[in-house]
Amino acid sequence: MNDFTFKKYPTVDYMLRTTWNAVVKHYTAQAVKHDITMSLGFALLAIDPKVGTPSTALGPKMGMEPTSLSRTLKNLEERDLIRRKPNPKDARGVIIELTADGKHLRDNTREVVMHFNKVMEDEIGREKLNVFIEVAQQIRDLIAENKVNNISKSVQ
Numbered sequence: 001m002n003d004f005t006f007k008k009y010p011t012v013d014y015m016l017r018t019t020w021n022a023v024v025k026h027y028t029a030q031a032v033k034h035d036i037t038m039s040l041g042f043a044l045l046a047i048d049p050k051v052g053t054p055s056t057a058l059g060p061k062m063g064m065e066p067t068s069l070s071r072t073l074k075n076l077e078e079r080d081l082i083r084r085k086p087n088p089k090d091a092r093g094v095i096i097e098l099t100a101d102g103k104h105l106r107d108n109t110r111e112v113v114m115h116f117n118k119v120m121e122d123e124i125g126r127e128k129l130n131v132f133i134e135v136a137q138q139i140r141d142l143i144a145e146n147k148v149n150n151i152s153k154s155v156q
Helices: 012-032 038-046 055-062 066-078 100-124 126-144
Strands: 082-087 090-098
Touching (some): 012 038, 038 055, 038 066, 038 100, 055 090
């Protein structure tokens, strides 16, 4: 396989990376229309619009590190899209609530995501998307189970 090229033999990581980059580019273009970033839109979607969400639940829900999450929440708060209030169930915690503007922007963000998914389903089909989701989950599980960390000597 001396003539290996990504075009001729696309690897799993290459396909994931280039596909994700295309999705990010699409969502970034949509977010700019509302003067936000994709990350801010993603955060708005993670917050329950009716009762808010405990701040401790947001990081795991979004797959974000605490430092990045703190920066994102600070940005949302400065834009008056969220407010923090004491968690009645845990005095040490905080509930993140959406403001009226935050709810409106969350609704717009949700529409963009739902439209994207509808187009994917219409064009690709539910059956193929279900297979894609199943395969993506299996890839995540293999990585989580450390099944990809042992590189054989023949590869090195």
